[in-house]
Amino acid sequence: xxxxxxxxxxxxxxxxxxxxxxxxxxxxxxxxxxxxxxxxxxxxxxxxxxxxxxxxxxxxxxxxxxxxxxxxxxxxxxxxxxxxxxxxxxxxxxxxxxxxxxxxxxxxxxxxxxxxxxxxxxxxxxxx
Numbered sequence: 557x558x559x560x561x562x563x564x565x566x567x568x569x570x571x572x573x574x575x576x577x578x579x580x581x582x583x584x585x586x587x588x589x590x591x592x593x594x595x596x597x598x599x600x601x602x603x604x605x606x607x608x609x610x611x612x613x614x615x616x617x618x619x620x621x622x623x624x625x626x627x628x629x630x631x632x633x634x635x636x637x638x639x640x641x642x643x644x645x646x647x648x649x650x651x652x653x654x655x656x657x658x659x660x661x662x663x664x665x666x667x668x669x670x671x672x673x674x675x676x677x678x679x680x681x682x683x684x
Contacts, residue, residue: 557615557616557620557630557633558578558581558582558585558635559574559578559597560614561581561599561612561633561635562574562575562577562578562581562635563578563616564612564614565577565610565612565635565637567587568612569620570612570637571603571610571611571637572605576592576603577601577603577637578602580601580602581599581600581601581635583601584599584600584601585599589622589623589624590622590638591622591623591624591625591629591630592624592654592657593624593625593628594628594657594658594663595619595624595628595629595630595632595663595667596630596631596633596634596657596663597622597624597630597632597633597634598633598634598635598636598650598653598654599633599634599635599636600636600637600638600646600649600650601636601637601638602637602638602639602640602643602646603637603638603639603640604639604640605639606637606638606639606640607639608639608645608684609636609638609639609642609645609646609649610622610636610637610638611634611635611636611637611639611649611653612635613632613633613634613635613666613675613679614632614633614635615631615633615666615667615675616629616630616632616633617631617645619631621627623630631667632657632663632666632667634653634657636649636650636653662678663680666678
């Protein structure tokens with residue numbers, strides 16, 4: 557899943573190099589899983605030459621073993637890539653996503669959607 561998300565971020569022009577992005581994500585995962593439980597992970601890394609925090613969402617219907625503490629496979633990924641010179645923005649982004657996914661059945665509602673437009677509409681509607 558991390559490879560696919562890194563590739564999509566590069567295709568969208570958010571990051572210049574999917575291989576470097578993927579490597580940074582793997583390096584972060586080696587420090588400890590970014591799975592937060594309940595089928596959610598927030599893989600993240602810092603990159604040079606970014607002007608703002610970038611987020612992508614990935615869904616895996618079958619789930620991915622991501623070494624979550626609760627043992628549940630991860631179905632919902634929030635990939636966060638932050639400018640390397642903005643540690644405060646990095647921490648705020650991670651905290652905001654963590655808080656958002658734990659509220660009001662957001663995970664369940666996102667997993668029920670199939671189309672990217674519907675996911676985006678839910679995020680806008682719910683203040684995500």
